[in-house]
Amino acid sequence: MTTDASASPAARPPSLPVKPRIFSGIQPTGRPHLGNDLGAIRNYVALQDKAATEGREAIYCVVDYHALTHVHDPELMGRQILEMAAALIALGLDPKRCTLFVQSDRPEVTELAWLFNTVTPVGWLMRTPTYKEKRLNQPEDVNTGLLTYPVLQAADIVLYKAALVPIGRDQAPHLELSREIVRAFNARYGETFPEPQAVYTEAPTVLGTDGSKKMSKSIGNTIEILGEPDLIRKQVMSMVTDTQRIMRSDPGRPEVCNVCQMHRHFGADYQEIWEGERTARTGCVDTKKLLAERIIAHYAGAREAYKELTADPKRLRAILDEGAERIRPIAEATMAEVRERMGLR
Numbered sequence: 001m002t003t004d005a006s007a008s009p010a011a012r013p014p015s016l017p018v019k020p021r022i023f024s025g026i027q028p029t030g031r032p033h034l035g036n037d038l039g040a041i042r043n044y045v046a047l048q049d050k051a052a053t054e055g056r057e058a059i060y061c062v063v064d065y066h067a068l069t070h071v072h073d074p075e076l077m078g079r080q081i082l083e084m085a086a087a088l089i090a091l092g093l094d095p096k097r098c099t100l101f102v103q104s105d106r107p108e109v110t111e112l113a114w115l116f117n118t119v120t121p122v123g124w125l126m127r128t129p130t131y132k133e134k135r136l137n138q139p140e141d142v143n144t145g146l147l148t149y150p151v152l153q154a155a156d157i158v159l160y161k162a163a164l165v166p167i168g169r170d171q172a173p174h175l176e177l178s179r180e181i182v183r184a185f186n187a188r189y190g191e192t193f194p195e196p197q198a199v200y201t202e203a204p205t206v207l208g209t210d211g212s213k214k215m216s217k218s219i220g221n222t223i224e225i226l227g228e229p230d231l232i233r234k235q236v237m238s239m240v241t242d243t244q245r246i247m248r249s250d251p252g253r254p255e256v257c258n259v260c261q262m263h264r265h266f267g268a269d270y271q272e273i274w275e276g277e278r279t280a281r282t283g284c285v286d287t288k289k290l291l292a293e294r295i296i297a298h299y300a301g302a303r304e305a306y307k308e309l310t311a312d313p314k315r316l317r318a319i320l321d322e323g324a325e326r327i328r329p330i331a332e333a334t335m336a337e338v339r340e341r342m343g344l345r
């Protein structure tokens with residue numbers, strides 16, 4: 001029990017934005033693939049548009065600090081940051097209606113991550129599924145950043161007091177941890193941060209061209225939507241379909257065929273396409289060819305915009321610098337509040 005309520009940090013009202021802000025981060029993996037777009041970027045764009053009509057702020061971040069846990073080539077890092085930023089704009093993020101910035105351009109987040117380290121039990125981090133996975137995937141490089149990755153992610157979100165986080169299902173454990181870290185901070189130092197909430201996309205997991213694993217650059221099973229049309233054709237034609245459909249005359253099973261599933265996203269007539277497969281009126285090759293041409297057409301505008309943006313890195317840099325500047329006051333205000341609550345000067 002506190003005797004003087006006005007001196008208790010818990011008694012102070014939180015300085016929260018009136019309308020919860022939206023925040024998400026994406027790793028600088030270079031030119032994004034279909035899985036990145038269907039699983040995350042499309043949702044960023046939809047939320048940006050919705051946020052604009054609601055008078056809400058949407059903030060999107062290329063998380064280069066996070067990428068340092070596995071990318072150690074400076075030249076590659078610099079290139080992939082700009083490629084991802086260019087792609088986000090090309091695919092529909094509008095720097096006038098949302099804030100797009102590079103994580104390391106707002107370094108306050110590293111200070112907040114350190115402060116959050118001191119409220120986060122090691123056990124929570126050791127139990128995180130992605131940490132266990134990474135330890136197996138890169139046993140020669142189990143750096144501390146892999147362990148504290150979710151702490152930095154929590155700091156990313158709440159440095160801007162954001163509460164709505166568009167992410168794929170695979171990020172659910174990280175978001176749960178963000179919520180726990182925020183609760184731990186609020187419990188110790190008083191209500192300071194909103195608890196972030198996940199906003200899941202409608203296309204949770206996109207399988208790769210192998211039809212069995214999640215589409216991922218590291219596996220090499222991607223469809224590179226911003227690549228040249230011939231590359232897209234090659235990647236789509238390599239897709240594994242219904243493995244039980246051996247003869248052209250065998251009926252297909254659209255519900256288990258990855259090509260058929262992808263058609264959902266590229267035309268309202270996908271059920272007709274499925275019917276063609278079921279009745280063996282069409283073969284897998286026809287359905288793949290059609291998918292390739294639809295993907296090429298769908299991303300034609302984005303492909304052009306991406307080319308222009310990457311050809312002018314100065315302009316791109318200026319857009320990103322402006323994004324980081326725009327949110328500087330929010331980051332500075334949060335850090336002043338946090339330092340005071342923790343008794344730092």
Ligand code: TRP
Pocket residue numbers: 023024025026027063066152153156157165166167171174
């Ligand atoms: N961990 C996320 C991923 O790999 C990226 C990320 C970093 C993020 N910081 C974030 C996502 C904050 C949402 C909010 O995809």
